[in-house]
Amino acid sequence: MSTSPNPLLSRDFERLTPYTPGEQPRIADLLKLNTNENPYGPSPAVIEAIRRAADDSLRLYPDPASSRLREAIARRHGLDPSMVFIGNGSDEILAHAFRAFFVQDRPLLHPDITYSFYPVYCAFFGIDAVRMPLGPDFGIRLADYERENGGIVFANPNAPTGIALPVAQVEALLRVNRDSVVLVDEAYVDFGGESAVALVRQHPNLLVVQTLSKSRSLAGLRVGFAIGDPGLVSALETVKSSFNSYPIDRLAQAAALAAIEDEAWLEDTRQRVIAARESLAGALRELDFEVLPSAANFLFVRHRDVPGVELFDGLRQAGILVRRFDLPRIDQFLRISIGTPAQCERLRHTLASLLGRDG
Numbered sequence: 001m002s003t004s005p006n007p008l009l010s011r012d013f014e015r016l017t018p019y020t021p022g023e024q025p026r027i028a029d030l031l032k033l034n035t036n037e038n039p040y041g042p043s044p045a046v047i048e049a050i051r052r053a054a055d056d057s058l059r060l061y062p063d064p065a066s067s068r069l070r071e072a073i074a075r076r077h078g079l080d081p082s083m084v085f086i087g088n089g090s091d092e093i094l095a096h097a098f099r100a101f102f103v104q105d106r107p108l109l110h111p112d113i114t115y116s117f118y119p120v121y122c123a124f125f126g127i128d129a130v131r132m133p134l135g136p137d138f139g140i141r142l143a144d145y146e147r148e149n150g151g152i153v154f155a156n157p158n159a160p161t162g163i164a165l166p167v168a169q170v171e172a173l174l175r176v177n178r179d180s181v182v183l184v185d186e187a188y189v190d191f192g193g194e195s196a197v198a199l200v201r202q203h204p205n206l207l208v209v210q211t212l213s214k215s216r217s218l219a220g221l222r223v224g225f226a227i228g229d230p231g232l233v234s235a236l237e238t239v240k241s242s243f244n245s246y247p248i249d250r251l252a253q254a255a256a257l258a259a260i261e262d263e264a265w266l267e268d269t270r271q272r273v274i275a276a277r278e279s280l281a282g283a284l285r286e287l288d289f290e291v292l293p294s295a296a297n298f299l300f301v302r303h304r305d306v307p308g309v310e311l312f313d314g315l316r317q318a319g320i321l322v323r324r325f326d327l328p329r330i331d332q333f334l335r336i337s338i339g340t341p342a343q344c345e346r347l348r349h350t351l352a353s354l355l356g357r358d359g
C-alpha cells in the first residue's frame, strides 16, 4: 500500500522539491533588488497594445500557436517561425524541454551553481543529473561536459554568478556533443552576453531559451520563447499540448508582440542598466567587495571581511531586499539586481554605513 504519510497525496508526491522564488513582501519604501526585475517600466507600446486587446474578443480563446508573436521573433532573428516556440515564461519552456528531451537513461549535466529551477525540474520529472563543478573563478568549464550525457543545460550568462561564456565555447561543445540536446538558457543575454541563436541552423540539437521578463521588463506578463531546430520546436509543441493548449492569453500575445517590435526601448533601457551595473561594480569594489564580472542585470558580490548574512540582514532592516543563497561555496555572496542610478546609490550608501564607512 501507499508509503506516503498522507493517503490523499500521490504516490511519488514526496519527490517534489518546489522552487523558492525571491520574496515579494509588502513593505513601505521597499527597494526590491532581489529578483532581477527591470527597474524601468515596459515599453509604452506594450501598455497601449494591452489596452487595444482588452475588448469583447476576450470571450474567444487565444491563438494556441501565438502565430503573430512567433513570426515577429523569427523575423528578428532571420529564421523561419517553425524554429520558434512560445511559452508562459521561460520557466514553462524549461519544464517542457526537460520533459521532452532530458528523461533519458544517461544523466543530464548542469553546473553545480546555476539557476535553481534545474534541480527542481529534475526532481519533478525523475531526471538523473550530474552537477558539474564551476571552476575556481566561478566560471562554467564547458570542456568538462564532453562526456556521456542525456542532455546539457546551463544559463549563459550564468545565474547567479552573472558570468558569460563566449559563444565560441558553446560552439566547440556542440561540435563534439551531437547526440543529446544542449539547452542554453539566455535569460540575461541582452545585458551583455553573446547569443547562441546564431548557431541553431547548424546544430539541430541546440535549443536557446530567452525571456521577456528581464530585458523587456515584463516579468508580470509571463512570456518566454525558445529558438531551435523545427524538430525540437515540434517536440515542445507536443509536450505543451499534452498539458495546456492555451498558456499565452490574448493580452499577453498582443503585449509581447509590441515588446518585441520596440527595439529602441530595449536598446535604451539595456544601455542604462549596463551603465548602472558598471558604475555600481566600481563603487562596491571600493568598499572591498569582490565583484564577479557580470554580463547580466545583477551583480554577485562578497565582502572581504563581513559575512554575507550580516549584510543581507542589515540591508533588509534598511528596506533593501537582495538575494542570498544558503549553498556551499556561495553562502557569503549577495546577488544584487541592478536598479536605477538613484536606487543603486541608495544601496551603495546603505552598504557603506553598514560597513562603517562614511558616505
Ligand SMILES: *Cc1c(COP(=O)(O)O)cnc(C)c1O
Pocket: 088, 089, 090, 091, 092, 115, 155, 159, 185, 187, 210, 211, 212, 213, 219, 222, 223, 224
Ligand atoms: C529569470 C530566469 C528565468 C525565468 O524567467 P521567466 O521567463 O520569468 O520564467 C529562467 N532562467 C533564468 C536563468 C532566470 O534567471
